[in-house]
Amino acid sequence: NLPTIFVITPTYARPNQLAELNRLRNVLLHIPQVWWLLVEDREEKSELVKNFLTHSGVPHTHLHQPTPPEWKVKDKSPRWTKPRGVLQRNAALDWLRKNADPHLPAVVYFADDDNSYSIELFQEMRWTSQVSVWPVGLVGGVMVERPLCLCRQGVEPDQARPMVTGWLVGWKPERPFPTDMAGFAVNLRLLLDNPDASFSLESEIGFMETDFLSRIVTKEELEPKAECCTKVLVWHMNAVNPNLKDEVRLRQLGRQTDI
Ligand code: UDP
Numbered sequence: 217n218l219p220t221i222f223v224i225t226p227t228y229a230r231p232n233q234l235a236e237l238n239r240l241r242n243v244l245l246h247i248p249q250v251w252w253l254l255v256e257d258r259e260e261k262s263e264l265v266k267n268f269l270t271h272s273g274v275p276h277t278h279l280h281q282p283t284p285p286e287w288k289v290k291d292k293s294p295r296w297t298k299p300r301g302v303l304q305r306n307a308a309l310d311w312l313r314k315n316a317d318p319h320l321p322a323v324v325y326f327a328d329d330d331n332s333y334s335i336e337l338f339q340e341m342r343w344t345s346q347v348s349v350w351p352v353g354l355v356g357g358v359m360v361e362r363p364l365c366l367c368r369q370g371v372e373p374d375q376a377r378p379m380v381t382g383w384l385v386g387w388k389p390e391r392p393f394p395t396d397m398a399g400f401a402v403n404l405r406l407l408l409d410n411p412d413a414s415f416s417l418e419s420e421i422g423f424m425e426t427d428f429l430s431r432i433v434t435k436e437e438l439e440p441k442a443e444c445c446t447k448v449l450v451w452h453m454n455a456v457n458p459n460l461k462d463e464v465r466l467r468q469l470g471r472q473t474d475i
Contacts, residue, residue, distance in 0.1 A: 218249040219321035219342050222404065224308040226301030227265065227329045228257035232455045236329045237268055244274045247338045252276040253311060255304035257283050277315075281307035287417055295454070299417055299424055301328060301397075306414045313408060322404035323348075326397045330453050333398075337449035340441040341401035347433040349380060350442035352399040355452035361385040361396065367444035380438040380445075388422060393429040398450045400425070406432050 223244065227233060237254075244250055252274045256265055261280045269276050281303045289298045305326055316322065323344045327333060341348055351362035362385075367378040385394045393400075407413060410432050419427045442449050466472035 217321065219323055219344075220404075221247065221250045221338055221342055221401075222253055222308075222312060222316070222322055222324045223250060223327045224253045224255070224305055224324060225327050225329050226255050226257060226304030229262065229264075231458050231460060233329070234264070234268060236455065237265070240327065240329055240333065241268075241272050241274055243333045243335060243338075245272075246335045249342075250275065250338070253308040254278055255308050256280040257301070257304055277311065279304075279307050279311055296421060299415075299419065299421065302415045302417050302424065309407060309414055312404065313411060316404060316408070318405070318408050320404065323401045324404055324407060325401040328397060330455055331398050332451040332453050334449040336447075337442075340449065344401050344403050344439060344441075346406055346437050346439065347400055347402050347429065348439040348441045349395060349400045349445070350440070350450070351445055351448045352396045353448040353451035355396045355398075356385050356387040356394075358386045360448055361394070361399070362448075363395070363399075363438065363440055363445045365440040365445045367440065378440045378444060380435055380440055391423060391426045392435070393426040395425055395429075396452055397425055398452055400429065402432065 225240065227237060244252055254265065254269060254276060256262060256279070258280050259282050261278055266278060269278050283303055287298055289295050289300065312324065323341055325341055340350060349363045351360050353360050355361050362383070363380045364382040364384055365378055366381050368376055383389060383394045388394060413428060413431045415424055415428055463472060
């Protein structure tokens with residue numbers, strides 16, 4: 217009886233969107249007992265994403281939740297100036313609170329659409345009692361951000377539980393939970409028991425994960441995964457915008473249409 221993995225993914229329209237969504241879909245197709253909550257940052261669901269999901273082969277729910285214009289990253293600003301995917305993740309949490317069977321053994325993972333995920337990562341997170349954590353590659357100005365853990369072998373069972381003792385990160389290590397969104401998973405029960413646990417647009421930049429986790433777990437309760445947090449199974453990625461320098465000209469000439 218495998219616990220279900222609910223994968224929550226915010227997504228928004230841009231040239232890369234389908235390319236990114238397909239990459240994530242191809243991983244999820246390898247994962248048993250998975251449910252994809254794909255949340256479009258739009259006033260209405262798009263036909264593009266609807267068709268994509270219909271033919272994806274991945275069990276899913278299609279949601280939408282627009283970000284108000286004042287919270288959108290301006291074209292010329294660096295992407296870190298505004299939090300991204302916040303209201304979309306919250307919309308998925310609301311959906312789970314209304315629709316998920318509270319007795320279903322399940323874990324919730326926030327998977328942005330542009331990262332690189334290994335199949336093994338999902339095997340690691342599936343058995344999460346409260347909140348599990350692991351390293352994330354290529355994030356926070358370093359090759360790897362990771363929890364520092366104590367995983368003792370050969371001692372009394374009650375002392376043998378692996379523990380997080382600290383964090384190895386470059387940026388703001390004083391944050392209570394200095395991890396990226398890709399670096400943790402939460403047992404569904406914990407989210408249902410804490411109905412106020414959600415992400416905030418008002419969180420200080422870089423504190424979204426910390427503010428969320430602080431409401432539901434303590435450092436002592438964290439469950440290290442990925443061989444005592446020594447293996448990198450997920451990488452934070454930012455796609456380069458594709459070169460579309462001839463696209464507008466061809467469209468004006470009527471020689472380029474949507475396919
Ligand atoms: N996203 C969104 N609306 C936006 C910008 C981003 O829904 O206006 C989504 C995006 O598709 C991704 C998540 O929010 O799944 C995080 O965005 P991004 O990867 O740009 O943020 P980063 O991880 O670099 O902080």
